Amino acid sequence: MPATSAGRRTRLRAASTPWLFASPAIVLFTLFLVIPIGYAIYLSFRGFRVEGGGAFGRRVQAFVGLDNYTTALSDPEYVAGLGRVLLYGLISIPTVLGLALLFALLLDTPRVRARGFARTAIFLPYAVPGVIASLLWGFLYLPSTSPITYLARQLGAGPLDFFGFPALYFSLANIALWSGVGFNMIIIFTSLRAIPTSVYEAARIDGASELQIAWRIKIPLVAPALVLTGLFSVIGTLQLYSEPATLRPMTTTISSSWVPLMKIYQEAFSNDNLGGAAAASVVLALGILVLSLLLLRFFQRRTFGDNA
Amino acid sequence: MTPPTLPQPLRRAGRRRTLLGAALAVALTASLAACSSDGSPAPSSGTASAAGPVTLEFWTWSLKGSDPAAKAIVDKYHQLNPNVTVKLSEVGGTTETASKLLAADQAGDTPDVVQIEYRGLPALVVAGAAKDITADVAGVKANVDANIWAQTTFNNQVYGVPQDIGPMVLTYRKDLFDKFGVQVPTTWEEYAKAAEQIHKKDPDAYIASFAANQLEFFAAHAAQAGAQWWSTDGSAWKVGIGSEASLKTADFWQDLVQRDLVKVEPLLTPEWNAQVNNGKILSWAAAAWAPSVIYSVAPDTAGKWESAPLPQWTKGQAAVPFLGGSTYLVPAKSKHAKEAAAFAAWLGASDEGSKLLLGLDLFPGANAGRQATLTHEPPKLMPQQKDFYQVTDQVIKNTTIPVTWGPNVNVAQTAFGDALNKAALDKSSFRAVYQATQQAVVADLQKSGYTVTQ
Numbered sequence: 074m075p076a077t078s079a080g081r082r083t084r085l086r087a088a089s090t091p092w093l094f095a096s097p098a099i100v101l102f103t104l105f106l107v108i109p110i111g112y113a114i115y116l117s118f119r120g121f122r123v124e125g126g127g128a129f130g131r132r133v134q135a136f137v138g139l140d141n142y143t144t145a146l147s148d149p150e151y152v153a154g155l156g157r158v159l160l161y162g163l164i165s166i167p168t169v170l171g172l173a174l175l176f177a178l179l180l181d182t183p184r185v186r187a188r189g190f191a192r193t194a195i196f197l198p199y200a201v202p203g204v205i206a207s208l209l210w211g212f213l214y215l216p217s218t219s220p221i222t223y224l225a226r227q228l229g230a231g232p233l234d235f236f237g238f239p240a241l242y243f244s245l246a247n248i249a250l251w252s253g254v255g256f257n258m259i260i261i262f263t264s265l266r267a268i269p270t271s272v273y274e275a276a277r278i279d280g281a282s283e284l285q286i287a288w289r290i291k292i293p294l295v296a297p298a299l300v301l302t303g304l305f306s307v308i309g310t311l312q313l314y315s316e317p318a319t320l321r322p323m324t325t326t327i328s329s330s331w332v333p334l335m336k337i338y339q340e341a342f343s344n345d346n347l348g349g350a351a352a353a354s355v356v357l358a359l360g361i362l363v364l365s366l367l368l369l370r371f372f373q374r375r376t377f378g379d380n381a
Numbered sequence: 382m383t384p385p386t387l388p389q390p391l392r393r394a395g396r397r398r399t400l401l402g403a404a405l406a407v408a409l410t411a412s413l414a415a416c417s418s419d420g421s422p423a424p425s426s427g428t429a430s431a432a433g434p435v436t437l438e439f440w441t442w443s444l445k446g447s448d449p450a451a452k453a454i455v456d457k458y459h460q461l462n463p464n465v466t467v468k469l470s471e472v473g474g475t476t477e478t479a480s481k482l483l484a485a486d487q488a489g490d491t492p493d494v495v496q497i498e499y500r501g502l503p504a505l506v507v508a509g510a511a512k513d514i515t516a517d518v519a520g521v522k523a524n525v526d527a528n529i530w531a532q533t534t535f536n537n538q539v540y541g542v543p544q545d546i547g548p549m550v551l552t553y554r555k556d557l558f559d560k561f562g563v564q565v566p567t568t569w570e571e572y573a574k575a576a577e578q579i580h581k582k583d584p585d586a587y588i589a590s591f592a593a594n595q596l597e598f599f600a601a602h603a604a605q606a607g608a609q610w611w612s613t614d615g616s617a618w619k620v621g622i623g624s625e626a627s628l629k630t631a632d633f634w635q636d637l638v639q640r641d642l643v644k645v646e647p648l649l650t651p652e653w654n655a656q657v658n659n660g661k662i663l664s665w666a667a668a669a670w671a672p673s674v675i676y677s678v679a680p681d682t683a684g685k686w687e688s689a690p691l692p693q694w695t696k697g698q699a700a701v702p703f704l705g706g707s708t709y710l711v712p713a714k715s716k717h718a719k720e721a722a723a724f725a726a727w728l729g730a731s732d733e734g735s736k737l738l739l740g741l742d743l744f745p746g747a748n749a750g751r752q753a754t755l756t757h758e759p760p761k762l763m764p765q766q767k768d769f770y771q772v773t774d775q776v777i778k779n780t781t782i783p784v785t786w787g788p789n790v791n792v793a794q795t796a797f798g799d800a801l802n803k804a805a806l807d808k809s810s811f812r813a814v815y816q817a818t819q820q821a822v823v824a825d826l827q828k829s830g831y832t833v834t835q
Contacts, residue, residue: 123829215650
């Protein structure tokens, strides 16, 4: 009957419509994410092995099984790099988020002056590329070029070693702080502005001070933004690269595989070991994924309560 | 005596044509039908593809597109070979160039001529990315001394034409050495004594910085002591980083670092530059290219420096290896390999090309360029040292120690540099660093499938 076939056609069209709308995204996602990831996974099982004997036998790509994974996971440098990143994160994430929250709350107080200027001034360092920021700070850290060291010497103190242990971690965290606070502050500040003012009015009628409002109302209400910025910071920390890589030529304390990404870069582009680099990347990506999911689950229960 | 219209190199090319032709005849078959000694003007006209215009992509950091002198060289070649246009592009130093070339090789779209330091060549050869150009450049082999040519030859196959070389010298602050009453050291023992004297006279001053990431220098230093970090024994590799001769050099540096007689500091950092400018780092044991590097960061100190032959392990000896320098290779997948090899041979090894390289402040590897140095002004860093190039020429003649590099120099580079930096900071054993590097290099060779003998 014609009615049935028309119905089938409509149902078919209805079924294909979402796919049609989603197809541009799916195509782009496949082209630029799925395929590269697939290729990286493929590469992680491959390595260069000598074909034909002799001292100058040619190295050709071959399947090597889980070799690259066992090498990456048993490499003390790679594991030590993860440890350094965690230590760096322990210092940088709380300070960056703490300061960002503090600045956002200060900007949100009713009688603040020059709000626009302050917001821009705090945000501005974020616009400086990480490499430039690292170079700027590098010059401020090096004894012969540093005005800080110069002042310290004038005041009779010895030369300051910004690249020693553990000063190096603080020096690096300081760069993250300088450039990262503004960005995180904007996110938290935006979320603060989204809170209806009636809530504050009710609190004031109840006799709450500004400090109490900040502590009991604002912070709990921007908790989702804090979770979001926290997650970004964790991911950013594990992907730490440009600061130590830029500072490395200036000091002997940063090795060429100081953080996981530097190790991956070194394997891929100076040791000509794409397979090993791919395997280490997969391990790092999985680590970030698992950590992010765990963090999200943990905070979702606490910040969003039952409706999550 | 010759037609004035015919420029110098073309006449030479004409003379070489028979030899080159014979070699080509072996290498190629049918496509060579077009090649004859019919007096075609350019040496690169040997292949069928030369009929149309050819653009050679040249990866180099020595010839910068923004440098008029480099531009003039490229234009000159185009003038001599109207069919060939050379396009310069700078892709970075040896490490970057090597990794980009390997990527380009995998993609099947390579440049045509690539500059690389000698130490980077074996890795590209075993990766199959460098072309065997033995036959193409046989005609210019006589223009280059054997100890220099040997740096591009593996298994009797030639993979590159030398561009510049690094005869090893000690470049030092003559004025401050005189002021402190320090003799220029001729042995490493005297070097250690000089380091002591300098540091005693001025506690802020050091004879040199100890730059742990300079793998090449430590390899050369060990080679001078009789060690060979990489060598081949038949079809197997031998690694000598942890050999006793090599470890002796580790002890030498450990002693200087532990007594705080050298400053643990990487080269060419803003810190190093400031120290050099302030007369707190007094020398650099490197090669004849060092003066132009120092001049670039400390031009105000010009006239205060001089260069002397490198100190020796045994008094009275003079043998040294080369340090640094680079070569032109032709990628295996170059679409214009013939023209590329001809260009590389012209620039690196012809009389005209090598003299032009001298104009770029390089130390040319070919005889004509080297001859030209003898009448050349000394480097800008030491205008008063009139015998600079006589000194370096003698050093080249004394460069009789071959430094052989292996297919995994980069693995050693990172392992060695990181560990040595750490040992210098922690004051732990340098010997252990050399031995660990030995193990890392051997393990990597074996993992790749090479045979390694003890």
